[in-house]
Amino acid sequence: MLTPALRVTKPCPDDLLAWYDRHRRDLPWRAKPGETANPYRVWLSEIMLQQTTVVAVKPFYLKFLERFPTVEALAEAPADAVMQAWAGLGYYSRARNLHACAKAVVENHGGRFPGTEAELLKLPGIGAYTAAAVAAIAFNQKAAAVDGNVERVMSRLFMVEEPLPKAKAAIRTLTEELVPADRPGDFAQAVMDLGATICTPKRPACAICPWILPCQARAAGLQESFPKKQKKETGQLRKGAAFVVLRADDSILLRTRPPQGLLGGMVETPTSAWEPDYEPSRAMVDAPIEARWKRLPGTVRHVFTHFPLELTVFFARVPKDEPAPVDMRWTPRQQLHEEALPGAMKKVLAHALGDTPGAKPPAKASAKAKSEG
Ligand code: SF4
Structure with a gap:
């Protein structure tokens, strides 16, 4: 892992801290020099920052803090009010955990956040990073x-x-070895600031970096090649056909996949088998219904964890008395957003119908579909 030949000097935390003392970012949740950090504010900011950038978090944080200035105020608030204040930050499970955590701090710790990583880790919604950040x-x-x-x-x-x-x-071990005993909190914030402002993913500003001398990647001129990332394994391309049937009453033919296996229990339009050598020109043998099928131009591509998939989409319209084949059903198009459609199937339906079934369709959606195909 380490390259001993390039091991120049050990990075010195004091060099970083001296830089931090001059260039630290002024953030609303950050204690000013000489001030004592407020654990509630630190925790709140860390939870918010898990999902978005500092710039986006700032106004939310300030508004949230105005509404819930203390952990007690947050714990006592109705769940609806918390969700409403969180609206716009996304990932609502985090808001629920945030509320649960505030209640746990009030009920089990008398309204004071515990001060150790181990105790913090026991609270709802606090993982290894947040526990270490708040503790430090x-x-x-x-x-x-x-x-x-x-x-x-x-x-x-x-x-x-x-x-x-x-x-x-x-x-983690390398970082732990650098954390100084006297200023661990400042060190944590200093590395965060360095990563956010100087050691950026692209074109790091090494010339003004306080760790330029001990930096091995910089010495080798390879700073942008790190961190190394494991290449995603992409399996062999599989192909198949997907069949989108629109009934005259504006319903779509769907079926539920078996509970086990890939996309188990999720909902799909009927499809053929997905195979590396599937030939779309022979897809009619897999069609679920007899109809005047139209092969749509282009294909739908989706990458699963273990393989990429390419689906050719066939589209047909059928009269409103068309029965559903065995193990299939008609779902009104306006209710597609209620079905457990995986991403690949949403793409198929969007390809065929021209709208996104994951979202509630707009009122004009059906009129649009009727002009297509
Ligand atoms: S890559 Fe550049 S900016 Fe990043 S730590 Fe090394 S010298 Fe500093």
């Missing part, structure tokens, strides 16, 4: 908060050849 920043505990920014800095600093995500444990 709010309680000055010697904890290594390692997120994507920190991984990038450390992997460059030490030229970690092992690809992510396998390298996570090694990077």
Whole structure:
């Protein structure tokens, strides 16, 4: 993992902290120099920052804090009010966990966040990174908060050849070894700031980096080659046909996949088997219904974890008394958004119907469909 030949000097935390003292970002949740950090604010900001950027979080954070200025205020608030204040940040399970965490802090810890990583980890919605960040920043505990920014800095600093995500444990150890006993909170924030402002994913500003001398990747001129990432395994391309049937009453023919296996229990339009050598010109033998099928131009591509899929889409209209074949059903097009359609099938339906079934269709959607095909 490390490249001993290029091991120049060990990075010195003091160099980074001296840079931080001059260039630290002024963030609304961050204690000013000499101030004591507020654990509620630190925790709140870390949860919000898990899903979006500092710039996007700032106005949400300030509004949220105005509405729920303390952990008690948040714990006592009705769930609806919390969800409403969170609206726009997305990932609503995090808002639910945030509320549950506030209640746990009030009920089990008398309204004070526990100060150790181990205790923080027991709270709802707090994972390894957040526990370490809160412990370090709010309680000055010697904890290594390692997120994507920190991984990038450390992997460059030490030229970690092992690809992510396998390298996570090694990077964590390297970070832990650098955390100074006297200023662990400032160190955590300093590495975050370095990763966000100087050691950026593209074109890092090495010339003004406080760690330019010990940085191995910089010495080798390879800074943009790190972190190494494991190549996604892409299996062999599979092909198939998907059949979209629109009944005259504006219903779509669907079926539910078997509970086991790929996309188990999810809903799809009828399809052929998915095989590497599937030949779309022979797709009619797989069609679920006798109709005047039209092969639509182009294909729908979707990448599953283990293989990419290419579907040729066939479209047909049938009269409103057309019965559904065995194990299939008609779903009104206006209710497609209620079906458990996986991404690949949403693409198929969008390809055939020209709208996105994951979202509630607009009022004019059916009129649009009738002009197509
Ligand atoms: S010298 Fe460049 S690559 Fe190395 S840590 Fe600093 S900014 Fe990142």
